[in-house]
Amino acid sequence: MLVAGGVLPETLLPEIRRWKVSCRVPPLGDCFRVMSITSSSADFAVALRDIRFSWPGQARPVLDIAELLIRPGERVFLSGPSGGGKSTLLGLIAGILLPERGSVTVGGTALHTLGAPARDRFRGAEIGFIFQQFNLVPYLSMIENVLIPCHLSPRRRARALQRADTLQEAAAHLLARLDLAPALWQRPVRRLSVGQQQRVAAARALIGAPPLLIADEPSSALDADSRDVFLKLLLGECALAGASLLFVSHDAALAGAFPTALRLDDLNAAPREETP
Amino acid sequence: MRRFWYLASLARKSAWNRRGTLALVVLCIALSTLLLLGIERIRGQIRENFVQAVSGVDLVAGARGGSIQLMLYAVFHLGGATNNMGWESAQRIAAHRDVAWTIPLSLGDSHKGYPVVATSPDFFGRYRFRADRRIEFTAGRAFDALFDVVVGAEVARKLGYRPGSPLVLSHGNSETLLAEHADKPFVVSGVLAPTGTPVDRALYISLAAMEAIHLDWQGGAPVPGFRVRADQVRKFDLTPKSITALLVGLKSRSRVFALQREIGGWKEEALMGVMPGVAMDQLWRMLDTGERALLLISALVTLTGLAGLASAILAGLGERRRELAILRSAGARPLDILFLLACEGVMLVFAGIVAGLLGLVLLLLGIGPMLAERYGIVLYFSWPGREECLLLGSIVAAGFLTSLIPAWRAYRISLSDGLTLST
Ligand SMILES: Nc1ncnc2c1ncn2[C@@H]1O[C@H](COP(=O)(O)OP(=O)(O)O)[C@@H](O)[C@H]1O
Ligand SMILES: [Mg+2]
Numbered sequence: 194m195l196v197a198g199g200v201l202p203e204t205l206l207p208e209i210r211r212w213k214v215s216c217r218v219p220p221l222g223d224c225f226r227v228m229s230i231t232s233s234s235a236d237f238a239v240a241l242r243d244i245r246f247s248w249p250g251q252a253r254p255v256l257d258i259a260e261l262l263i264r265p266g267e268r269v270f271l272s273g274p275s276g277g278g279k280s281t282l283l284g285l286i287a288g289i290l291l292p293e294r295g296s297v298t299v300g301g302t303a304l305h306t307l308g309a310p311a312r313d314r315f316r317g318a319e320i321g322f323i324f325q326q327f328n329l330v331p332y333l334s335m336i337e338n339v340l341i342p343c344h345l346s347p348r349r350r351a352r353a354l355q356r357a358d359t360l361q362e363a364a365a366h367l368l369a370r371l372d373l374a375p376a377l378w379q380r381p382v383r384r385l386s387v388g389q390q391q392r393v394a395a396a397r398a399l400i401g402a403p404p405l406l407i408a409d410e411p412s413s414a415l416d417a418d419s420r421d422v423f424l425k426l427l428l429g430e431c432a433l434a435g436a437s438l439l440f441v442s443h444d445a446a447l448a449g450a451f452p453t454a455l456r457l458d459d460l461n462a463a464p465r466e467e468t469p
Numbered sequence: 470m471r472r473f474w475y476l477a478s479l480a481r482k483s484a485w486n487r488r489g490t491l492a493l494v495v496l497c498i499a500l501s502t503l504l505l506l507g508i509e510r511i512r513g514q515i516r517e518n519f520v521q522a523v524s525g526v527d528l529v530a531g532a533r534g535g536s537i538q539l540m541l542y543a544v545f546h547l548g549g550a551t552n553n554m555g556w557e558s559a560q561r562i563a564a565h566r567d568v569a570w571t572i573p574l575s576l577g578d579s580h581k582g583y584p585v586v587a588t589s590p591d592f593f594g595r596y597r598f599r600a601d602r603r604i605e606f607t608a609g610r611a612f613d614a615l616f617d618v619v620v621g622a623e624v625a626r627k628l629g630y631r632p633g634s635p636l637v638l639s640h641g642n643s644e645t646l647l648a649e650h651a652d653k654p655f656v657v658s659g660v661l662a663p664t665g666t667p668v669d670r671a672l673y674i675s676l677a678a679m680e681a682i683h684l685d686w687q688g689g690a691p692v693p694g695f696r697v698r699a700d701q702v703r704k705f706d707l708t709p710k711s712i713t714a715l716l717v718g719l720k721s722r723s724r725v726f727a728l729q730r731e732i733g734g735w736k737e738e739a740l741m742g743v744m745p746g747v748a749m750d751q752l753w754r755m756l757d758t759g760e761r762a763l764l765l766i767s768a769l770v771t772l773t774g775l776a777g778l779a780s781a782i783l784a785g786l787g788e789r790r791r792e793l794a795i796l797r798s799a800g801a802r803p804l805d806i807l808f809l810l811a812c813e814g815v816m817l818v819f820a821g822i823v824a825g826l827l828g829l830v831l832l833l834l835g836i837g838p839m840l841a842e843r844y845g846i847v848l849y850f851s852w853p854g855r856e857e858c859l860l861l862g863s864i865v866a867a868g869f870l871t872s873l874i875p876a877w878r879a880y881r882i883s884l885s886d887g888l889t890l891s892t
Contacts, residue, residue: 313797316798317801327791341796342800345800346799347471349800397799409888
């Protein structure tokens with residue numbers, strides 16, 4: 194199994210990884226694993242290796258992943274059934290959860306070696322997060338919702354101010370780009386449609402240009418039309434910002450919109466829970 | 470630092486957002502602040518009023534009975550009338566070798582609700598209040614003619630009296646026409662300067678005048694068929710037969726116990742001598758039990774308020790798990806969440822305290838005039854003293870500790886929820 198390290202030429206790497214990533218060629222997996230060891234985790238936006246995670250009190254691990262790699266700027270779709278451990282995986286990448294073993298490297302930072310406060314600080318600075326729904330703090334205005342990361346992370350704030358004179362301006366700029374007209378900005382966020390709410394959440398994830406965006410089923414509560422609008426805007430903004438995107442959904446039909454699509458079941462060696 | 474200000478502003482907005490639910494909690498805390506501080510303050514001020522009303526008197530002599538009742542009636546003109554003491558006994562005390570001076574006081578009549586005090590002209594020179602202040606006249610002088618009357622500052626102000634104004638006294642406390650001494654009108658001879666003591670609310674006449682207006686009275690009513698006109702009274706002996714109390718000043722304070730014992734032991738009349746300080750202390754001790762019960766009740770109200778605070782915030786946590794997860798996803802630490810929730814609780818406590826203090830000021834403004842009117846007790850504004858600051862501090866401290874309960878719960882939630890949240 195141990196082929197002499199790095200025999201394949203560098204130029205072939207992306208191609209092979211694409212195979213691995215889309216899991217169309219399982220036999221090549223072993224070969225690929227050897228290859229990737231030779232390239233440093235620091236070169237990737239996200240690099241998980243030999244991850245195992247189980248929730249406290251559960252005998253069976255939820256996740257057992259040999260490797261997951263996302264290149265800088267890559268936009269990845271990850272599908273999997275409900276309860277399959279997608280959100281758990283995102284918790285690991287966001288530094289909320291720690292794996293029992295293995296390494297989690299995000300943007301060159303080895304999260305599993307950091308303490309909890311440092312991981313929280315890292316998440317605030319480097320990761321934008323979008324949830325499935327109820328993404329907004331009800332007592333804050335639209336702009337205030339967008340600016341939350343800027344108040345909790347000095348780096349997000351600094352990067353947001355590189356592109357705009359004030360934070361307000363930075364938020365307004367993003368909201369406008371996400372098709373949210375200024376007329377809506379004063380409206381209580383509860384009275385926005387779900388599609389509008391998700392676009393505000395996207396603006397919050399994008400502000401201060403974090404290198405990685407994580408979206409946990411962000412479109413599952415949307416109807417088909419607003420879902421398509423949302424996907425288009427989100428992908429466009431990520432491309433523009435050069436940010437990597439990890440987009441998770443149980444709805445495999447969305448995969449077509451992404452350059453890269455993965456299935457959690459293919460990555461995850463942990464046995465699925467039998468349904469009684 | 471900026472982060473904490475931000476979290477504090479979030480706490481403020483969150484609390485404001487749920488103001489409908491939280492208003493009751495704030496109200497409860499306001500009420501308990503008002504009770505705790507109000508009791509403390511009114512107690513202190515009433516005590517001060519009493520203590521300052523009379524000074525330099527070593528003994529108050531009167532008919533044997535309740536010493537507190539005698540003090541309240543003779544000096545503060547409050548409460549029910551006491552038995553009288555004989556004029557002979559009063560003179561005997563005045564002539565005692567240890568006694569420097571005496572002031573006789575005879576009460577019973579009134580004028581438009583204000584008490585009328587018959588005394589000797591010495592009263593104006595001898596009476597001391599607020600440590601060593603003496604009574605002064607703003608107009609006129611002490612009573613001289615038989616039907617002269619000196620009025621206190623408030624009486625003059627309220628009823629518009631000046632030297633020369635005529636007035637008629639009522640018998641007892643009644644204000645009915647029947648019980649008026651209308652046949653013997655008085656003339657104001659002097660108006661006293663404000664003192665902040667019961668003196669302001671009294672009218673002063675001579676003992677002889679008191680005797681004169683009651684020549685044709687027996688008990689509570691005029692003697693039928695017997696009239697003494699005002700110009701005839703001088704033909705009668707106007708020496709009083711009895712008085713209500715005698716204020717006694719000693720040559721040497723060290724003799725006070727001896728004199729007290731002596732007066733108490735007289736065979737001729739059942740008398741007693743009351744040391745004003747001792748009687749006051751007894752009064753406070755009696756009131757203390759009541760005050761302590763009130764304080765206990767206020768403390769319980771405070772506890773209820775704080776329990777309400779904790780449960781209101783705890784109850785809100787369920788629907789705020791989303792919000793906490795959002796903050797966590799944006800880089801908030803679990804300790805930030807703890808701070809956020811604790812901050813919210815402390816803000817509510819502060820809001821309650823401020824509302825309570827405002828309520829207290831309004832209450833004092835509201836009942837102040839009533840207290841002054843009825844009891845001559847003057848409330849005045851003052852900044853919270855040491856005791857009150859301690860009370861406030863302990864409410865804040867208790868509020869902070871209580872806020873930690875929901876804060877700790879939120880901390881646990883945000884640790885276990887992380888970003889995955891079952892909806
Ligand atoms: N906070 C948690 N505590 C304990 N078990 C959890 C928690 N979150 C998820 N799980 C369990 O982990 C498994 C995977 O859940 P999840 O990662 O939410 O799946 P998905 O996002 O794919 O629907 C489920 O069996 C779920 O019961
Ligand atoms: Mg999930």
